[in-house]
Amino acid sequence: MLTSIATVSISGSLESKIRAVADAGFDGVEIFENDLLGFPGSPREVGRLIRAAGMRCTLFQPFRDLEGMPAEQRTRAFDRMERKFDVMAELETDLILLCSNCSPLSVNDRARVIDDLSELGERAARRKMRVGYEALAWGRHTFDHRDAWTLVRDVDHPSIGLILDSFHSLAREVPSASIGDIRLEKLFFVQIADAPKLTMDYLSWSRHFRNMPGQGDLPLADFAEAIHRLGYQGYWSLEIFNDRFRAGSASGVAVDGFRSLQLLNDQVASRPRAPVKRVMPPRVSVSGVEFIEFAASDSEAEGLGHMLTALGFVPTATHRRKAVTRWQQGDINIVMNCEPEGLAHSFDAVHGASVCAIGLRVADVPAALRRAELLAVPRFAQAVGPEEMQIPSVKGVGAVSSIS
Secondary structure, eight states: OEEEEEGGGSOSOHHHHHHHHHHHTOSEEEEEHHHHHTOSSOHHHHHHHHHHTTOEEEEEEEEOSOTTOOHHHHHHHHHHHHHHHHHHHHHTOOEEEEEOOOOTTOOOOHHHHHHHHHHHHHHHHHTTOEEEEEOOTTOSSOOSHHHHHHHHHHHOOTTEEEEEEHHHHHHTTOOGGGGGGSOGGGEEEEEEOBOOOOOSOHHHHHHHHOBOTTSSSSOHHHHHHHHHHHTOOSEEEEOOOBHHHHHSOHHHHHHHHHHHHHHHHHHHHTSTTOSSOOOSOOOOOEEEEEEEEEEOOHHHHHHHHHHHHHTTOEEEEEOSSSSEEEEEETTEEEEEEOOSSSHHHHHHHHHSSEEEEEEEEESOHHHHHHHHHHTTOOEEOOOOOTTOOOOOEEEOSSSEEEEO
16 A cells, blocks of 8 residues: 655644655655745755655645636636646656635536636646546535546546545545446545544534544545555545644654554455455454553652552562562552663653553464554564563553563
8 A cells, every 4th residue: 555645734844744754654745835835945855855755746735726717717727737737847746636616706617617627637748747636525516526526537638537535525425335436547546534523614624623544433444445446556645634733743643644544454454355455464352461560769669669558469579680579469460660770760760650561461472563563663672681581562652562
């Protein structure tokens, strides 16, 4: 699966966004025009940054209000598009996103819209470019991907294709089964976003409340399965408008986005008669918690010890060479780590006495580690002494999870 994400999805400068996207493992990046306008260099420099990061520019967006406009506005729109083609050439991308028209000046004249898209196709072909037409959920006349598809189909130009966006389709409850009517060669690009179910206007809903696949209520697996059944081999790109994401860590949001696309693909691959093969092992069941490890200083350990004693725990073992004590109550194991160096010490210095690791009991450790790797969850290891075991571990959210 080829992966991409729009720069509008994350925070920071355009250069830092490109770096975060590449570090997260994406194959490509969509360039949002506002990010390009805020960049101190040229589009050609942006293109070089993307390629130097080992990615490609998958799409330039957005272009608005072209089809069905009065003569004067139509001329201006085509002139604008020619300038966008110049920018795309510098970025070294051949695909631009054309949103369905939202202008009150646009007319609902199908023949005229087809003529406009046909001329656009000729202009794009002369520049060796392609245009992907997308039905915005709040489009003035075209707001359903079925209608957008019939326009693209009837234009029948090799440079004009369709872009599917999960939010625009699923927010309007367009049946995903309708995707089966689209000709594969005409599906130029796929954008993915989830969202909570809300009762509000489509524009505000889209601009502020999109989130990663698996974080909302939209039936994304149905949508993705229908696209896979076409035989689509192009990019799956996240386009997430979310105020909290744009205020957060670019690297953290990018990694979460990469994971969400892998998870969506796995959900489709797990279905009966799946159109794609599984890449990662299935979820590994956790049969229990082997231990909970606390990081603490010597003074903090004394207070924690009093608390554990009051809860019925007793110290049952100490490490041969380290300041580590095992407390037990029945099958419950608490590890108190007061070592002056290593993970526990660093964790305590930052957080104070707190849980720094959790040991999970699973049936298949290699499968659990492989699934974690494919979900971009990093392994964790630290130096061990003689006769000590390196417990297979991954970095969890705020702590280390050990898998045993």
